[in-house]
Amino acid sequence: MMKNVILALVLAAASSSVMAAMPVTSSAAQGLQKIGEVSSQATTLSSFEQMIAADAQQRGASAYRITSVTVNNHVYGTADLYK
Numbered sequence: 001m002m003k004n005v006i007l008a009l010v011l012a013a014a015s016s017s018v019m020a021a022m023p024v025t026s027s028a029a030q031g032l033q034k035i036g037e038v039s040s041q042a043t044t045l046s047s048f049e050q051m052i053a054a055d056a057q058q059r060g061a062s063a064y065r066i067t068s069v070t071v072n073n074h075v076y077g078t079a080d081l082y083k
Helices: 002-015 045-058
Strands: 034-042 063-071 075-082
Touching: 034 045, 045 063, 045 075
Parallel strands: none
Antiparallel strands: 034 075, 063 075
């Protein structure tokens, strides 16, 4: 399921005329410069990923990697930001 969500985000970002931050794998992130971290909370995994992507873009990141996700009554997680 996570792969499908990430694939959907990649396709949506690729079709956008605005350069948005893209999700990356752990191995791909090794070649990038880490510029910070963000955390977010949402009601669904999909909205959580959208919030992380928006935060990354607002902070000038070209990529992000979700580093933790906890799902209980809500979704909470963190991500590293990269240039």
